[in-house]
Amino acid sequence: MDIDAAGLAVRLRAVTKTYDNGVIALGPLDLDVAKGEFVSLLGPSGCGKSTALRLIAGLGAPSSGAVNVSHRAARADGRHPIGFVFQEPTLMPWASVRENVRLPLKLAHAAAVDADRRIEQALAQVGLSEFADAYPRELSGGMKMRVSLARALVTDPDILLLDEPFAALDEITRFRLNNDLLDLWRKLNKTIIFVTHSVFESVYLSQRVLVMTARPGRLAGEFRITTAEPRGEAFRTSAEYAGYCREVSGALTPSYAGQRGV
Amino acid sequence: MTSLQNIGRMLMPVAVLAAGLSLWELVVRVNDIQPYVLPSPSLVLQTLAADWLVLSQSLGVTLLTTLEGFIAAAVGGVALALLFNQSKWLEYSLFPYAVVLQVTPVIAIAPLLLIYLPQQTAVIVCAWIVGFFPVLSNTTLGLNSVDRNLAGLFHLYGASRLQTLRYLKLPAALPYILGGLRIAGGLSLIGAVVAEIAAGAAGAGSGLAFRIAESGYRLNIPRMFAALLLLSVAGIVIYGLLALVSHLVLRRWHESALGKDN
Numbered sequence: 001m002d003i004d005a006a007g008l009a010v011r012l013r014a015v016t017k018t019y020d021n022g023v024i025a026l027g028p029l030d031l032d033v034a035k036g037e038f039v040s041l042l043g044p045s046g047c048g049k050s051t052a053l054r055l056i057a058g059l060g061a062p063s064s065g066a067v068n069v070s071h072r073a074a075r076a077d078g079r080h081p082i083g084f085v086f087q088e089p090t091l092m093p094w095a096s097v098r099e100n101v102r103l104p105l106k107l108a109h110a111a112a113v114d115a116d117r118r119i120e121q122a123l124a125q126v127g128l129s130e131f132a133d134a135y136p137r138e139l140s141g142g143m144k145m146r147v148s149l150a151r152a153l154v155t156d157p158d159i160l161l162l163d164e165p166f167a168a169l170d171e172i173t174r175f176r177l178n179n180d181l182l183d184l185w186r187k188l189n190k191t192i193i194f195v196t197h198s199v200f201e202s203v204y205l206s207q208r209v210l211v212m213t214a215r216p217g218r219l220a221g222e223f224r225i226t227t228a229e230p231r232g233e234a235f236r237t238s239a240e241y242a243g244y245c246r247e248v249s250g251a252l253t254p255s256y257a258g259q260r261g262v
Numbered sequence: 263m264t265s266l267q268n269i270g271r272m273l274m275p276v277a278v279l280a281a282g283l284s285l286w287e288l289v290v291r292v293n294d295i296q297p298y299v300l301p302s303p304s305l306v307l308q309t310l311a312a313d314w315l316v317l318s319q320s321l322g323v324t325l326l327t328t329l330e331g332f333i334a335a336a337v338g339g340v341a342l343a344l345l346f347n348q349s350k351w352l353e354y355s356l357f358p359y360a361v362v363l364q365v366t367p368v369i370a371i372a373p374l375l376l377i378y379l380p381q382q383t384a385v386i387v388c389a390w391i392v393g394f395f396p397v398l399s400n401t402t403l404g405l406n407s408v409d410r411n412l413a414g415l416f417h418l419y420g421a422s423r424l425q426t427l428r429y430l431k432l433p434a435a436l437p438y439i440l441g442g443l444r445i446a447g448g449l450s451l452i453g454a455v456v457a458e459i460a461a462g463a464a465g466a467g468s469g470l471a472f473r474i475a476e477s478g479y480r481l482n483i484p485r486m487f488a489a490l491l492l493l494s495v496a497g498i499v500i501y502g503l504l505a506l507v508s509h510l511v512l513r514r515w516h517e518s519a520l521g522k523d524n
Contacts, residue, residue, distance in 0.1 A: 054414075082418065088411060094515045106429070107420065108419065
């Protein structure tokens with residue numbers, strides 16, 4: 001069945017990934033993500049969750065299985081169906097914030113006038129309009145991450161893939177970015193797949209948490225986080241939240257059982 | 263750093279120079295050493311002024327040779343590195359010969375080149391041979407030092423080879439290229455001088471190195487020193503200029519060009 005007809009943004013079927021050195025990193029993994037859904041992939045380090053994300057992005061081919069990603073009818077003028085945010089900000093240090101955000105449009109030869117407008121819009125969405133002419137080295141870690149997010153948003157993607165984007169930030173900055181990301185998701189109606197190794201972050205953010213086992217990564221459990229929307233800081237301190245975290249942690253523990261030296 | 267420390271840093275080498283020159287002058291005068299054994303610094307300066315017409319002409323010739331050799335080294339080194347970067351097989355086939363050219367002492371190659379090439383061309387080729395390798399190896403290193411995630415991002419957004427080269431690899435390699443050019447500048451001067459010395463025996467040259475050789479045959483030691491002084495100053499100016507260019511190009515973003523307070 002066509003995945004668009006099924007209302008899905010991403011569908012993985014029996015996907016595995018074996019690296020050249022023989023390490024089996026992933027799978028087999030089955031995964032369905034509905035359009036507009038916010039899903040977290042949660043698992044221990046090295047469980048292949050980043051690998052799964054890279055396969056969805058097309059940054060590598062699966063060793064076996066099928067990866068299907070919904071593409072709206074091919075769109076010109078620099079729109080791209082997928083936005084990717086790496087664990088590091090991954091900015092070009094030689095270019096200003098504006099030029100960094102412009103990159104995907106420039107690579108797609110988008111018209112300059114249209115591009116300028118969209119860059120302003122993307123920067124406004126992450127609250128960085130005033131820093132358009134700054135260079136990455138002049139920004140804090142949180143602000144660099146916002147630039148990275150703006151760059152992912154500038155192509156107006158249907159699907160946002162985030163690979164532990166806030167892992168290197170301090171807790172206060174991470175909480176703020178969590179809230180901003182939730183705001184963006186509610187406003188922009190994107191599908192978001194969020195990779196993290198933080199139980200608390202995954203429960204706070206997502207509608208659905210998928211727990212993965214240690215290498216090779218497989219699904220170990222699935223949790224729907226249903227609570228009164230929109231979520232805010234009150235949810236973070238609620239008993240309901242603590243309950244979800246306990247449940248998810250419980251599913252995660254066996255993932256670590258087989259690992260030595262953790 | 264305080265301004266007092268800054269002034270101190272500038273003054274100390276000058277003070278050492280003044281002390282050294284005074285001692286030299288004193289030793290020559292007290293022992294009444296003849297100029298054809300060791301000329302005093304004051305005599306060297308007098309000679310420099312008296313022979314300025316001849317020496318400045320020679321300086322012009324040597325600088326022109328150096329410049330031509332440097333430009334050839336810069337263009338050749340970067341172009342070859344770009345070719346190597348696009349085709350591994352080309353790199354495997356040709357890189358060993360670049361190394362051979364580099365490790366064979368140019369002083370040994372110069373006489374051969376003078377047999378097969380017109381003198382002016384041979385001199386420039388010598389300047390090129392010693393200058394191009396640092397540019398080649400540094401540029402290669404720079405092109406291979408591209409951030410892996412940034413490369414992934416370019417791949418994700420469907421960048422062409424040319425776009426990846428222009429917007430990613432070349433800017434990322436720029437600090438390395440500039441470092442290579444800084445070394446190549448001084449080396450081009452050395453190459454030019456070596457070739458002039460080798461050609462000088464044939465007696466057709468007019469560069470500074472030729473003046474040094476010629477003055478040596480005539481026991482005009484003060485002029486040898488004056489020519490040597492000009493060569494040193496030329497080398498320092500070349501290095502200073504290239505360092506300045508490097509600083510101006512990189513000052514907005516690269517660590518090497520940033521102040522300590524950043």
